[in-house]
Amino acid sequence: MIEAKGVSKRFASVEALRELSLQLPKGGVFGLVGSNGAGKSTLLRLLSGVYRPSSGLVLLDGVPLYDNPQAKGCVVYLSDDPYLPVSSTLRSMAKCYAAAYPRFSHDYLQGLVRMLQLNDRAPLGRFSKGMRRQAALALALACQTDYLLLDETFDGLDPVMRALAKQLLYAEVERRQLGVALTSHSLRELEDTCDQLALLHQGGLVFQSEIQNLKTSLFKVQLAFSAPFGREVFQGLSVLEFNQQGSVATAIVRGDRAEATARLRALSPLLLELLPLSLEEVFVHEMGALGYHFDPASLFSKEETQQDGGEPRS
Numbered sequence: 315m316i317e318a319k320g321v322s323k324r325f326a327s328v329e330a331l332r333e334l335s336l337q338l339p340k341g342g343v344f345g346l347v348g349s350n351g352a353g354k355s356t357l358l359r360l361l362s363g364v365y366r367p368s369s370g371l372v373l374l375d376g377v378p379l380y381d382n383p384q385a386k387g388c389v390v391y392l393s394d395d396p397y398l399p400v401s402s403t404l405r406s407m408a409k410c411y412a413a414a415y416p417r418f419s420h421d422y423l424q425g426l427v428r429m430l431q432l433n434d435r436a437p438l439g440r441f442s443k444g445m446r447r448q449a450a451l452a453l454a455l456a457c458q459t460d461y462l463l464l465d466e467t468f469d470g471l472d473p474v475m476r477a478l479a480k481q482l483l484y485a486e487v488e489r490r491q492l493g494v495a496l497t498s499h500s501l502r503e504l505e506d507t508c509d510q511l512a513l514l515h516q517g518g519l520v521f522q523s524e525i526q527n528l529k530t531s532l533f534k535v536q537l538a539f540s541a542p543f544g545r546e547v548f549q550g551l552s553v554l555e556f557n558q559q560g561s562v563a564t565a566i567v568r569g570d571r572a573e574a575t576a577r578l579r580a581l582s583p584l585l586l587e588l589l590p591l592s593l594e595e596v597f598v599h600e601m602g603a604l605g606y607h608f609d610p611a612s613l614f615s616k617e618e619t620q621q622d623g624g625e626p627r628s
Contacts, residue, residue: 315337315338315339315340315374315375315493316337316338316361316372316373316374316379316389316461316493317335317336317337317338317371317372317373318334318335318336318337318357318360318361318370318371318372319335319370319371319372319373320333320334320335320369320370320371321333321334321335321357321360321367321369321370321371321372322334322367322368322369322370323353323356323360323365323367323368324368329517330353330356330517331353331356331357331360331517331518332517332518333369333370333518334353334357334370334514334517334518334519335370335519336512336519336522337522338361338461338493338495339493339510340460340461340491340492340493341487341491341492341493342487342493342494342509342510343483343484343487343494343495343496343507343508343509343510344493344494344495344496344508344509344510344511344512345495345496345497345498345504345507345508345510345511345512345525346358346495346496346497346511346512346514347497347498347501347504347511347512347513347514347593347597348513348514348515348520349514349515349516349601351516352514352515352516352517353514353516353517354465354497354514355393355394355465355497357514358391358463358465358495358497359391360372361379361389361391361461361463361495362379362386362389362390362391362461362463363379363380363381363382363385363386363389364391365380366380366381367380374388374389387414387415387416387417387459388459388460388461389459389460389461389462389463390415390454390457390459390461390462390463391463391465392450392451392454392462392463392464392465392467393465394465394466394467394469394497396446396447396450398438398446398449398450399438400437400438400439401437401438401439402437402438403434403435403436403437403438404423404427404432404433404434404435404438404449404452404453405434405435407438407449407453408420408423408434408453408456411453411456411457415457415458415459417457417458417459418456418457418458419456419458420456422455422456422458423452423453423456426452426455426456426482427452429478430448430452430475430478432445432448432449432452443470444470444471444472444475447467447469447470447471448471448475448479450467451464451467451479451482455482455486458490459492460491460492460493461492461493461494461495462483462486462492462493462494462495463494463495463496464494464495464496464497465496465497466497466498466499467479467496468480468498468500468503469498476503480507483507496508501592501593501594501597502593502594504525504593505525505592505593505594508525509524509525510522510523510524510525511523511524511525511593513596513597513600515601515604516604520600520604521600525593530591530596530600531568531569531570532554532566532567532568532591532595532596532599532600533566533567533571533574533588533589533591534564534565534566534567534588534589534590534591534595535548535564535565535566535567535574535578535586535587535588535589536562536563536564536585536586536587536588536589537562537563537564537565537578537583537585537586538561538562538563538583538584538585539561539581539583539584540561540584542561543563544558544563545558545563545565547563547578547581548565548567548578550577551567551569551574551577552567552568552569553565553566553567554566554567554568554599554602555599561584562585564589566591566595566599568599568603571588575588
């Protein structure tokens with residue numbers, strides 16, 4: 315297990331991460347999501363031993379990771395913009411990786427090269443962006459490490475290659491209990507791919523949870539009554555979003571689930587269900603609660619526009 319314990323990272327006067335603690339287990343896919351600049355890439359570099367924490371500890375099976383070649387040989391990190399020398403080939407890069415990772419498998423790499431139809435003798439500068447990402451992922455997988463940390467790795471891959479990359483990750487997780495951590499701005503992709511999720515904002519951890527049971531104070535309620543009703547049935551509850559179609563209403567509520575359920579059940583509804591939230595809904599509302607939201611209407615003031623046509627006043 316890779317564990318961050320009270321980790322902070324500062325760059326000059328900028329604090330990228332502050333007192334963050336989480337655990338990255340083997341045998342699963344761990345997703346990192348957050349606002350732009352939340353510290354996701356910095357965290358991956360800390361968990362891989364690329365960065366030294368300003369304070370706190372990053373441990374691999376209880377042993378400090380930074381400045382520990384043996385421990386770092388168990389973790390491979392693939393950045394969002396992997397650097398591969400343009401004059402190098404996959405074959406020459408394989409020799410470099412093999413020198414750093416004792417379990418590097420040339421046979422495994424050759425299998426991926428054939429599957430992906432890559433030319434391992436051609437200079438990498440001739441590869442397209444998508445092909446370079448395929449090559450970088452192939453090299454990382456061939457390292458046969460215990461942990462694989464991926465920063466926006468699927469970006470630039472076409473849909474077929476994205477699906478194949480995920481299948482390769484799933485196969486390695488199942489075959490040898492590989493621990494994967496990845497970031498993506500595609501929340502749908504993380505929802506479909508990950509077992510666990512951590513939400514970061516401004517260098518701090520908002521929550522860490524199993525993806526199928528997001529431990530957040532948000533939940534969705536679907537409610538129906540035989541008589542006409544409106545938002546007032548949720549009086550006393552913190553309702554973030556309310557939609558109604560006919561006799562059925564759906565609301566996103568923040569608070570204690572049991573208490574809200576008891577309060578609504580006391581109204582004798584025809585229908586009362588608690589529904590799972592999508593990852594996108596969780597992200598939008600949790601980040602909104604932290605002040606990370608924008609109102610396009612604020613670009614235009616009422617004083618500058620006319621109510622009838624919206625033209626500037628003279």
